[in-house]
Amino acid sequence: MNRRTQIALSIFLFSVSVRVACATPNVLLKPADTKSGFIAQLLTNEVPFPGEHGWVGEENTKSAMLQILWVCHGRIHHVPSGYDRKEVAVTTSGDIIDVITVGGEKGQCDGFYRDAHGHFKAVPRVQKRIDYLLKIANEGTPGRFARLLLHAQGLADAYVAEGIRGADRYAGLDQVHKVSVTGRAYSWMADKDCYNPGGSFVKIPNAHEGSLGGNRFFTLKERNP
Amino acid sequence: MKTSVQVVLSVCLCLLPAAADTPPPEEITSIEYLYEVVHHLYRWHLDERDAEKVVGKQDIPFWVRGVRPELDANDQSAFGEVVIPDLDVAVSVKKADYTIPELGVTVRNDRFKIINVARGHLPATPDGCEVVRTSYPAMRDYAHRTRSQARFPEGELLMRMRVSAHGQIRDYLRGREKAGLESRIGTYDELLKQEQVVHMAPLSEVANETWMFWETGRMLIRYASDIDLEHPAVWAHDELAVNIYDIDEQTVVSLDEVAGSNAYMTRDQVGRALFNCVVLGRRVELDPSDVPPEKDRP
Numbered sequence: 001m002n003r004r005t006q007i008a009l010s011i012f013l014f015s016v017s018v019r020v021a022c023a024t025p026n027v028l029l030k031p032a033d034t035k036s037g038f039i040a041q042l043l044t045n046e047v048p049f050p051g052e053h054g055w056v057g058e059e060n061t062k063s064a065m066l067q068i069l070w071v072c073h074g075r076i077h078h079v080p081s082g083y084d085r086k087e088v089a090v091t092t093s094g095d096i097i098d099v100i101t102v103g104g105e106k107g108q109c110d111g112f113y114r115d116a117h118g119h120f121k122a123v124p125r126v127q128k129r130i131d132y133l134l135k136i137a138n139e140g141t142p143g144r145f146a147r148l149l150l151h152a153q154g155l156a157d158a159y160v161a162e163g164i165r166g167a168d169r170y171a172g173l174d175q176v177h178k179v180s181v182t183g184r185a186y187s188w189m190a191d192k193d194c195y196n197p198g199g200s201f202v203k204i205p206n207a208h209e210g211s212l213g214g215n216r217f218f219t220l221k222e223r224n225p
Numbered sequence: 226m227k228t229s230v231q232v233v234l235s236v237c238l239c240l241l242p243a244a245a246d247t248p249p250p251e252e253i254t255s256i257e258y259l260y261e262v263v264h265h266l267y268r269w270h271l272d273e274r275d276a277e278k279v280v281g282k283q284d285i286p287f288w289v290r291g292v293r294p295e296l297d298a299n300d301q302s303a304f305g306e307v308v309i310p311d312l313d314v315a316v317s318v319k320k321a322d323y324t325i326p327e328l329g330v331t332v333r334n335d336r337f338k339i340i341n342v343a344r345g346h347l348p349a350t351p352d353g354c355e356v357v358r359t360s361y362p363a364m365r366d367y368a369h370r371t372r373s374q375a376r377f378p379e380g381e382l383l384m385r386m387r388v389s390a391h392g393q394i395r396d397y398l399r400g401r402e403k404a405g406l407e408s409r410i411g412t413y414d415e416l417l418k419q420e421q422v423v424h425m426a427p428l429s430e431v432a433n434e435t436w437m438f439w440e441t442g443r444m445l446i447r448y449a450s451d452i453d454l455e456h457p458a459v460w461a462h463d464e465l466a467v468n469i470y471d472i473d474e475q476t477v478v479s480l481d482e483v484a485g486s487n488a489y490m491t492r493d494q495v496g497r498a499l500f501n502c503v504v505l506g507r508r509v510e511l512d513p514s515d516v517p518p519e520k521d522r523p
Binding site: 048049050051052053054055056057058059060088089090103105106107108109110111115121123124125127128129132133136137139140141143144145176177186187188189190191192197198199200201203205206207211216 | 450474480
């Protein structure tokens with residue numbers, strides 16, 4: 001191989017490697033049929049991105065993701081005194097995937113279910129929105145869309161590997177307007193006007209940051225064991 | 226079991242203010258704006274039980290304050306809260322002013338828009354708020370006089386909403402077909418043989434949110450965005466603005482029936498949406514030619 005050919009080959013290889021590097025997406029989520037991929041789907045689906053209704057800022061959306069994870073975790077590992085897991089989580093399972101999918105398609109987490117073969121799935125509208133967010137995140141320089149998706153995947157990966165990271169901002173809550181409560185949040189829903197969330201749930205008011213990432217979080221009334 | 230460190234940390238977090246209070250922007254203390262908020266509440270949130278709380282009152286106070294949450298760099302959005310203690314309602318409002326580089330969009334609302342309406346557990350005193358009072362009879366008469374006043378999408382906006390509604394319906398049904406999920410209303414191809422009718426609710430002057438009732442499929446479609454609905458970006462990225470509710474399946478009298486689930490709406494909420502779409506709203510027929518043909522279909 002003469003020197004000219006060597007140079008031409010080097011330039012060719014360099015340009016190929018640059019192209020490959022450029023083609024690497026900003027964000028890759030784990031497959032939805034893996035535990036951490038599925039949890040990341042839930043965390044992404046439930047919170048607003050820039051331009052969406054309920055958007056405040058990046059930290060607000062990230063905090064909402066963490067609190068949603070805390071709800072699922074709390075339903076398994078922090079069942080308050082006087083309650084049992086079945087009442088709080090509608091399942092006795094200690095598997096977070098069961099906590100998310102219990103009740104089927106219109107169950108505890110709208111759109112997240114197990115199919116007839118027991119595979120955990122999300123309804124197509126969830127996948128469609130996440131695909132859209134990924135498309136935006138992977139165009140051009142990584143920005144907030146990319147950071148938020150990576151944050152959801154990071155939280156999910158860490159949770160599956162070693163448990164929950166980060167503080168539960170509702171853990172110390174003991175009273176809501178003279179009602180004794182258990183602390184922690186045990187449910188969330190899109191922040192829409194309703195009188196009563198049902199069951200023993202108590203709305204966490206704005207004064208305690210109960211509205212986060214376009215969602216309202218709910219704690220439980222305290223009970224004597 | 227809580228460790229003492231966790232407890233201390235958690236208590237500290239709970240004591241941190243969610244957002245600093247600031248003096249309210251002048252715009253949201255004007256009586257004209259507050260009456261627009263009342264008009265929106267009258268249409269979308271209030272009912273007989275609320276009216277009973279204020280019957281016989283001579284004046285109604287509004288507690289208005291500015292709110293400063295933690296925002297991203299270069300986000301100039303302004304936030305506020307309007308509390309109507311006599312009605313047990315707190316309304317959060319926002320005037321967005323930021324850019325989304327990924328979408329090449331500048332989000333800039335022309336006025337404060339309602340982003341949330343909360344009931345119950347309101348502050349006990351108007352500390353940090355400007356108190357604006359109005360005559361209750363005057364407010365009631367305004368709400369009554371404007372109860373049927375309605376503005377509907379026209380021109381470009383109407384066309385975008387028609388295209389989006391049809392596209393979203395098609396995607397919803399095709400998605401379920403591909404995933405092997407049942408649809409109460411049948412397949413998209415079966416549905417195409419019928420006339421497709423939607424009823425559009427009036428637009429709100431103080432909220433970037435609107436509803437449609439898809440009569441043929443008996444479903445509610447909600448569009449909500451941080452961006453003004455008139456902005457083309459909402460419809461270019463309507464994936465991020467739409468929610469579809471199967472009201473046959475997702476309506477309950479009380480959320481107590483499905484405690485802890487986030488999949489349901491109350492009959493009160495659905496009833497109000499249907500009234501605004503069907504009774505106050507505008508009937509629109511969708512045309513399959515509104516939407517581009519499907520890529521993977523003949």
